[in-house]
Amino acid sequence: MSLPQTSLLRASQRAMRQMADRNTPFIKDEWYVVAFVTEIGRALLERTIIGQRLVLFRTTRGEPVALEDRCAHRSYPLSAGKLDGDTVICGYHGMRFDKVGDCIEVPSQATCPKGIGVRRYPLVERGPFVWGWFGAETEADPGRIPATPWLESDQWVSSQDYFHLPGNYVSLHENLLDLTHLTYVHAGSFGTPDYARAPYEVESSDGRYRITRSVVPTRLPPVWAVPTGLGHDHAARIATSEFVAPGLHVVSVTFYDTELAPDKRPEFIIRTCHVPTPETHGSTHYFIVHSRDFAQEDSSITEFMRGQLMMAFREDVEALTKLEQVLAEDDPERYEISVASDAPAVAMRRYLLRRAVPMTDAPADRGTVANSDLHASIRP
Template sequence: MSVPAQSERQRKLATVAAAAMANKDTPLIRNAWYVAARSDEISRNLMARQILGRSVLLFRREDGTPVALQNRCCHRSFPLEHGKLDGDVIQCGYHGFRYDCTGKCVAVPSQPQPPENIRLRRYRAVERKPFVWIWAGEHDAADECLLPQPEWLGSPDWDLYIGYLNIKGSYVHMHENLLDLSHLSFLHETTFGTPEYARAPIELTVAEPNFEVWRHVECVLPGIYAKPLGWEGQKALRSSGAQYVSPGLHVNTGFLKNLSVPEEQQQPQPTIKVAQLITPETQRSTHYYFAACRNFARNDPEIDAFMLKAQTTAFSEDLFAMEQIARMQALESREDYYEIDVAADRAGVSMRRYLKKLADAEAAPVA
């Protein structure tokens, strides 16, 4: 069957545009900070986590400092998570090779001295409660000044709750999804979305490395916000922002104003901030923490539980979308598969182009 000329032209244009954007096959960006785990997940018990396609061993030294090392013993690839800690020394559970916290092999039981060249890959790990971050590239190249955790995350001025989802899809598409406010009325119809949202004007900031989207909507708030505020059925101004910060962080902000209340009776503006912490597990799967802070309905465990449940439900809708998209991408042949972009995609497309530039620069040979 012949392909109509217009369709073939559209396919070619879309293919050229897509080649400049990061996608599920783009090499992962290692020279960046990513969340390895929540602070309370890492202890004196050895644990492993797949991060950017590598198995990473996580634990705390006796002084409480977090450590991140290659999880595979250099000898016969036994996972060190199944070994044991002796003070600050890891002992492999297979042949007893012992490694210090820098990854250096300090003992081989079957011979007097260990070979000098045996060393585990070491990662820079930095704790910024409530998270432990990891620099996924070379240890000595890590720059703590680039660690992107917002100062409000963990501040006593905000109430905080944290959720986690594992997504069987690319971190690139999750970043694009979070920078896309046009899907709220549809994918999140019963959680975040309201009908007015889809038609609201978009304010864009697109200037590498800053990609930001805002929408301002007058609407009856969805229950996730209306219930904690006691604004059920009341009209409000909802200002929502989405910002790409780094390969491992995206921030969403919401400002709320009750339009049913006279100006002089307005309370301090209710605000919610969500740190979306995105860590590639593999090329095709993603660790996704969301840490939400609010300045209203403070110190109320019931509201914490309600909002965590509601946001987990909403973000699970994103998970569903990402996994269904990944499924369709796997089903379609490369010749048949292409996507088109519309005006609302501008920020996401620009962000994906930027990620592609970062990945290409990292992969380029050193002169």
């Protein structure tokens, strides 16, 4: 393969600079899921979110608390100390911090200096998630937490899982916004050969990016065919991936029998919250909550689907781990091209860059950014 001409290489690299990538600063004025509700209890839990060390616990009344996991005295991690009532005692020299992070006791002296402490992060519990705010505390508006009402509805049944992903969160969002990869990454699980060529529609508005793929008619893989009973070759599989916020991506899939009239056929919906909370620039807390709106009472279906899906999502984790190893290399000559189906992902990455670096000169979204001329020209 020959290298692209210098001008085309530069054009490609200029386009890449207008998109967020693994090195883009984190967006701080956002809500991110810091943990599942069930993870936080009366033991100190350490966790790094957008590069910031937190220590998490519940007060004696059950309220979740997140403090900076770095003692104000000599930086010892508070998570290595002790929870005493609603206070944390540093495990190094014994300073005591209350639930809002104020230092209230210094054992080596009679009085505690005023105005010292560690940062407190606002938390809100919603459904299975604990969301944390990383911007200025005065701007922590719970109304900005992405809505997930189905997670609190008894019409839906859910299961939850977690991966520690050795990859960056931008790549995970991009993976979810282009399900072309199902045919390749998931060839052995829930991908089918017809997926990559299925027609799709794109919807973009500032901050929300959505792609809908209609695979109709199709034969469903077992993970969907077994629970829906649509084990034939005339099923419909309509999948919508939506970037909702930097900390949430939702994939909703509707299945039905194409040979039944629209008013006579049952429809089955599977909806998955993919929650990519950045840990560092090269690692992500990947929380997953997987829901369905049918057979709510059947726990065997829950377990079957959970097992199959985690096998499939592990394929994403493995692929994104490999990708991260390449992206983390410092290669000034690297270039990438975009094709038509990348349009929502490119728009999403431009949005993330604008949010992270507000003074960027990245242009506003202009719908598709795939450059077919460029694409054609730099092929070997």
